[in-house]
Amino acid sequence: MLNPADLLLYLCTDRVLSLGRPITEAVEEAVAGGVTMVQLREKAASTGEFYRIALEVQAITRRFHVPLVINDRLDIALAVGAEGLHIGQSDLPLSAARRLGGTTLFIGVSVSTVKEALDAQAAGADYLGVGAVYPTGSKADAGEAIGLEGLAGIRAAVGIPVVAIGGVNGANAAAVMGTGVAGIAVISGILSRPDIRAAARNLRMILDEAAARG
Amino acid sequence: MLNPADLLLYLCTDRVLSLGRPITEAVEEAVAGGVTMVQLREKAASTGEFYRIALEVQAITRRFHVPLVINDRLDIALAVGAEGLHIGQSDLPLSAARRLGGTTLFIGVSVSTVKEALDAQAAGADYLGVGAVYPTGSKADAGEAIGLEGLAGIRAAVGIPVVAIGGVNGANAAAVMGTGVAGIAVISGILSRPDIRAAARNLRMILDEAAARG
Numbered sequence: 001m002l003n004p005a006d007l008l009l010y011l012c013t014d015r016v017l018s019l020g021r022p023i024t025e026a027v028e029e030a031v032a033g034g035v036t037m038v039q040l041r042e043k044a045a046s047t048g049e050f051y052r053i054a055l056e057v058q059a060i061t062r063r064f065h066v067p068l069v070i071n072d073r074l075d076i077a078l079a080v081g082a083e084g085l086h087i088g089q090s091d092l093p094l095s096a097a098r099r100l101g102g103t104t105l106f107i108g109v110s111v112s113t114v115k116e117a118l119d120a121q122a123a124g125a126d127y128l129g130v131g132a133v134y135p136t137g138s139k140a141d142a143g144e145a146i147g148l149e150g151l152a153g154i155r156a157a158v159g160i161p162v163v164a165i166g167g168v169n170g171a172n173a174a175a176v177m178g179t180g181v182a183g184i185a186v187i188s189g190i191l192s193r194p195d196i197r198a199a200a201r202n203l204r205m206i207l208d209e210a211a212a213r214g
Numbered sequence: 215m216l217n218p219a220d221l222l223l224y225l226c227t228d229r230v231l232s233l234g235r236p237i238t239e240a241v242e243e244a245v246a247g248g249v250t251m252v253q254l255r256e257k258a259a260s261t262g263e264f265y266r267i268a269l270e271v272q273a274i275t276r277r278f279h280v281p282l283v284i285n286d287r288l289d290i291a292l293a294v295g296a297e298g299l300h301i302g303q304s305d306l307p308l309s310a311a312r313r314l315g316g317t318t319l320f321i322g323v324s325v326s327t328v329k330e331a332l333d334a335q336a337a338g339a340d341y342l343g344v345g346a347v348y349p350t351g352s353k354a355d356a357g358e359a360i361g362l363e364g365l366a367g368i369r370a371a372v373g374i375p376v377v378a379i380g381g382v383n384g385a386n387a388a389a390v391m392g393t394g395v396a397g398i399a400v401i402s403g404i405l406s407r408p409d410i411r412a413a414a415r416n417l418r419m420i421l422d423e424a425a426a427r428g
Contacts, residue, residue: 046305047305051306078314079314090263092293
């Protein structure tokens with residue numbers, strides 16, 4: 001079951017963008033700094049390697065009581081018993097993932113249009129990753145930026161929690177939260193910083209202040 | 215449930231080795247020629263693409279009453295309702311796949327040593343893919359050839375059906391079957407031939423003769 005509060009500061013991993021630091025070390029620093037949810041993305045790993053890394057990262061997320069979400073791979077999510085699965089538009093159809101995920105696995109879906117958002121909500125998505133809000137180099141397949149207006153439009157069209165992704169950083173996080181999203185998803189804004197823990201802590205403070213203001 | 219007789223002529227797909235012909239066309243020609251089981255391998259496809267291709271190939275295998283096996287990806291196997299899953303030494307651990315695969319999905323495992331074979335049998339494998347028997351260019355990760363003696367040694371060490379893979383062709387298929395294996399797995403010996411159906415038919419005839427003698 002998804003607790004929407006866990007979406008506040010959502011780290012998506014990326015081996016390239018973490019500047020060569022081991023993914024376990026990077027995740028531990030990030031959750032110690034205040035990340036509330038971790039999505040493990042391993043686009044180049046073999047299945048066996050992904051499985052082993054997922055178990056290693058899970059040892060950290062469990063210690064910090066932070067949900068672990070597996071990107072794309074339902075088999076890995078089920079095999080390690082992750083809390084969530086995140087799928088994009090070129091992954092398994094949500095209906096198939098939903099059917100196989102049972103009652104405990106929550107599922108998030110990446111969308112960039114109101115239609116995709118409504119389709120995902122209708123098919124049973126637990127939350128939406130919406131973006132790219134701003135232009136970003138982190139995801140080659142992120143498409144054109146939708147801006148704050150695009151984000152607000154999708155947010156208003158659905159009843160499930162929305163996480164903003166794509167170019168969100170300390171300078172714009174408060175404005176992004178102002179659209180009523182449940183949180184922000186960050187890759188390079190945390191992983192590519194020299195001090196991962198400090199970067200996470202700084203973002204978390206901004207988000208907590210934005211949430212306090214309402 | 216696996217019917218060991220279905221292992222007789224086992225086609226493993228490969229987009230590169232099928233010489234640019236669509237995978238559906240190649241599979242249809244192969245099963246029309248006498249292939250008794252099809253393993254779909256898609257190492258480069260996105261999950262969504264793999265899922266769609268699997269459904270397309272399944273429409274053919276169902277029409278011909280030939281089991282469909284998905285390589286590596288338990289999520290795809292479960293999502294399309296394939297008959298089998300095949301895993302290698304760098305895929306999901308067999309114990310995890312077995313636990314998630316339920317009672318209907320059969321699982322094969324690639325092995326190249328007696329130890330790997332005994333481990334896979336102990337962990338609940340339904341059949342073993344054993345090789346490479348002969349040197350082959352079809353699989354970059356196939357390792358050194360084990361020869362007929364290596365194949366026979368593994369075959370004798372286990373009680374579950376064995377399929378021979380790696381460089382098996384019309385010239386050596388009878389000798390390979392003489393080791394007591396349930397069948398042969400073929401990639402380029404079928405997919406890289408100008409006439410896929412004729413290549414499958416020729417191999418099938420050799421196997422049927424070997425089985426009748428043996």
